Amino acid sequence: MEIRWIGPEGPVQIDSSELSAYVGRPDGVLWVHCDNGDEPGIDALTAWVRPRPEDLLDISSRTPVPKLHMYPDHHFSAINGLVRGTDGLLHFQPLKVFLTEHGLWTVFGPATRSLDRAEVNRDIDAVRGQVDRNLLRPTSAFDLLSTIRSVMLRGQEEIIAGGARRVADLESRVMVSDPLVAESVLQDLFELRHDLQIIRINAAQAYELYDGLLDTLEVDDRLLPVDTRLLGLLKQRYGHLKNSADLEREYLQEVLDLLQTRVSNELNRFVRKITAFGTIAVSWTVIAGVYGMNFVSMPELNWAYGYPAALVLMLVTGIVLWYLFRRQRWL
Structure with a gap:
């Protein structure tokens, strides 16, 4: 003690x-x-x-x-x-x-x-x-308490300031890293969001308490009086802390949305490529299926150049489809 x-x-x-x-x-x-x-x-x-x-x-x-x-x-x-x-x-x-x-x-x-x-x-x-x-x-016990609370508030403000720098760093990492293997970036994003959420909840609850105390002191003169000016300043600082945490959370959410957008775009590009190559392969399968039916009335069955002609047709079809997909930037 x-x-x-x-x-x-x-x-x-x-x-x-x-x-x-x-x-x-x-x-x-x-x-x-x-x-x-x-x-x-x-x-x-x-x-x-x-x-x-x-x-x-x-x-x-x-x-x-x-x-x-x-x-x-x-x-x-x-x-x-x-x-x-x-x-x-x-x-x-x-x-x-x-x-x-x-x-x-x-x-x-x-x-x-x-x-x-x-x-x-x-x-x-x-x-x-x-x-x-x-x-x-300090001129009063509440003045001393206000100083202690202010120092505690300053520590949380420093955490938010450090979080703001981390958000900016994470944004740059999101822009340059491969979104499909960005597990570390995603982990850092969620950890920072957790920190900001804790600060926001703590500040909001303290703000509501001081707001309620101000209202109660106005209507109940039986309670121990305190300096309402200092109390109002504390309430204002906790409100500012809450708003700062909210703004950083919004910024962080935009970075998270950016990461999710990049992941979605990379996935769409991958799906388009798979679709394009699959379409080319299906065209070859269709040609092979047609000439593999072995009907007696098919003149190509007795044609000496039927096999190389089918290969050439498959190659030409593949090249044409590749060009069309390439033109549409699917490949």
């Missing part, structure tokens, strides 16, 4: 034994951070915030669906970030937050095994560094 008091003189790290002296102080912001398996931290959270039992259960669970529960004395939220794991896939970065009037309690976890500890705490470490260097002086 890490405890920071951010007061007028700057940030101060305090010991857990001093926590009671800072809880509820109005002249600064108390920030307590711990992992979901930190029993002393969870005990302190339970003692000082008095969270609802269902919210405490959410601390130990991993869910892709964000949550926001509002009460008169605090707010509970579970809005995930996104981090690329050691397996190359995007995974949720679970952050549970208990927001009080003058304090912020953040709890990380549980995270998938594909995420190392450095990646899981990357965004929190960035904010901690700003606070410790006195580069960030």
Whole structure:
């Protein structure tokens, strides 16, 4: 458990034994951070915030669906970030937050095994560094929470920016590669679409939560108030993130359609070639079938040049058909 008091003189790290002296102080912001398996931290959270039992259960669970529960004395939220794991896939970065009037309690976890500890705490470490260097002086607990959410948002924006570069690269690969053996391109396309879909869903859900919170705060004055200006900015940024993911998904879908069009065109060309060669072979079969009927009244049966004449006829027929198909660009 890490405890920071951010007061007028700057940030101060305090010991857990001093926590009671800072809880509820109005002249600064108390920030307590711990992992979901930190029993002393969870005990302190339970003692000082008095969270609802269902919210405490959410601390130990991993869910892709964000949550926001509002009460008169605090707010509970579970809005995930996104981090690329050691397996190359995007995974949720679970952050549970208990927001009080003058304090912020953040709890990380549980995270998938594909995420190392450095990646899981990357965004929190960035904010901690700003606070410790006195580069960030939050005026309220919600101001500090907004900063953390903004850093998490920036990470997802960087993923989308990297995805945009990957889409452009995939488009160039689609144009130059053989579409009939482009399995690797197709695999990369689907992996990137999966990443963008996860970002889009996560951003859309967070946007809806903040939009609902703004509407609820307008009609219910019993809830713990927060800065609606900062809340509106967060909502706007999540909306922008959602729209950016949508635009990149549309671009990616166009690249996928281009690949499918090229595959379809190559297949049509192959079918046309097979049809043309098959037609030429059928013409030979027709000639051979006619002269293979062995009727007695067929004068060609007794003709000394009948066999070479049939071969010549087959050759001429094949050449004529080949020329016609070639002219139509089937061959």
